Amino acid sequence: MTATTLHEPAHREALWELEAAFDRGDLVTLFGTCTVEYDGRAASSLGPGARLLVLKPDGSSLVHTDEGRTPVNWQPPGSEHRAAVRDGRLRVRSVRTSPAETLDVRFSVVEQLTAYGVTGGRSVEVIGSEADLKERVLADPALVEDGFEPLASERASDAGPIDVFGRDAAGRPVVVELKRRRVGPDAAGQLARYVSAIEREEPDGTEVRGVLLAPSITDRARALLADEGLEHVAAEPPAGNGDGDADAADADGS
C-alpha cells in the first residue's frame, strides 16, 4: 500500500504521473478546478468549479463536489481512462462503448494528485435484504398465514420470477411478493401482474391469492391491493434493521 502525491503539479507532471498510475493499476484522486462534459445516454455540461475526481483501475470515474452522496458526473466500470494536456489544461477522459459514452474532465488548476496502490477490494455482505426476508418466510411459512405451504421460490411465470409461490390451507395457489421496506403502488402492481400470470396458468376459474409481505404499505398501494382482491401481511427482514447502533456507546475523542 503506497501513495504518491503531487502538490500543485504542472499539467505535464500530472500527466506523467497519471499515465504511470494507470499503468500500475492505481486508484487515483485529483482535486482542482475543472469543467466536466458528459455525452452518452444523456448529456450534461458543468462549468468551472472545485471538484474531486476519482479514477479507478476498473474504469470507473467519479466526479464529486462537496455535496451529495451521488457523484455529479461519473463513468461506470469498463470505461478506459486517458489523459492529455490541451490548451493549457489537463484533460482526463473516460470512454466506454455500448453504450457509447464519454466523460471529459478538464482541469485548469490541479491542486493535488494522488495515486494509491490498492490490493484486493472485498465485497460486502449485507444483512436485512429481501433475500433474508425470503429465508425467514421459507423457514417459518406461518409468517404468511397459518397453513401456508411454500412450494417454490423464484418460481418462473409469464410475468417474471415470483418470490415465493405456495398453497394455502384450502389448497388455493398463493403468490407472495416480498419487500424489505414500506411499499408503494409499484409493488402492488408487481404482485397483480404475477397473480394474473398464475391465473392464466391455472384451470379457468381457479382463485389465485396474492400476498404482499412487507413491513408496511402506503394508502394508495392499499387501495390498489383492495381493487385487485390482494392482501398485505406485515413482516420485516430479520435483524440489522432498526436501532442504528453499530456498536456500544463511547464518547468521541478529543
Next chain:
Amino acid sequence: MTATTLHEPAHREALWELEAAFDRGDLVTLFGTCTVEYDGRAASSLGPGARLLVLKPDGSSLVHTDEGRTPVNWQPPGSEHRAAVRDGRLRVRSVRTSPAETLDVRFSVVEQLTAYGVTGGRSVEVIGSEADLKERVLADPALVEDGFEPLASERASDAGPIDVFGRDAAGRPVVVELKRRRVGPDAAGQLARYVSAIEREEPDGTEVRGVLLAPSITDRARALLADEGLEHVAAEPPAGNGDGDADAADADGS
C-alpha cells in the same frame, strides 16, 4: 482552494487534522487499511482492506474500494462525522437519525489524509431526460398520434400524477406515460394503473386509451400492454442521446 495533506500520520495527528477539517467545512479523503461496520436500514460488516474514505461537509460519507461506481459503504447527506482514537485505531463515525443509521470506519493504518477547502458546488443540467421528452411531446403532440390534443401534464389522478393527459381526434381520453429509455413490465403496469384511475373518473363505459411513449419496449411489456388494450408509440428524448462524442477527436497526449 487549499489542500492539507498528512502522509502516514500517527492516529493522533490524523485525529487533530480531521477535527480541524470538520470545523472548517472541508472535504476530506482518507486512504488506508480499515474495517467498516454499517447498521441502520440494513447492516453490513467489512473486514480489513485498503479503501478510500471520502467525508463531505454536508454529512455524506463514501467508502470506496478500487472497484465499482457504487461505494461499498456510505452515509447520505445529513449525517454527522465524528472521529476518535480507540484501541490503537483511528475511528471515523458518521451518524444520522431518521432513519437511525451509523457508519463506522476503523483505520489500523492511515496512509494519507487530505483536507480540501472547497467552495460552491453548482448542480448539473442534464439533457435528454424524461422532462425533455415531455417538452417535445407538448410542442409536437403528433408524436403521440395525429389529432392528439394534450390537455394537462402531471395531471393528478387517484393513482398518481399522469405525465401527459389529453384527448384523441375522436374525443376519447388518452393517458400518455413517458419513458426516456427502453421499458419493461413495470412501465406497462404503471400506465395500466393510471388508465384504470381515469376509467373510474369518467362516466361508466367511457373508453380510456393508454399510450406508452418510449424508444422501445421488451416482449413481456408488449404482452402486458396488449393484455390491457394499451399501446406503445416509439419516440426518444431530444438530443444528447447517441454518439457519445463529448467533442471532436484528438489523440491522447504522450
Next chain:
DNA sequence: TACTAAATGTCGGTA
C-alpha cells in the same frame, strides 16, 4: 447480451 427486479438505492417535487 438482454431481461428482470432489488437497492442501506438517492434525489427532487409536492401535498
Next chain:
DNA sequence: TACCGACGTTTAGTA
C-alpha cells in the same frame, strides 16, 4: 414529513 416516481440509476442474477 410522507408519498411518489425518475434516474445517464447501478448491480446482481438468469436465460
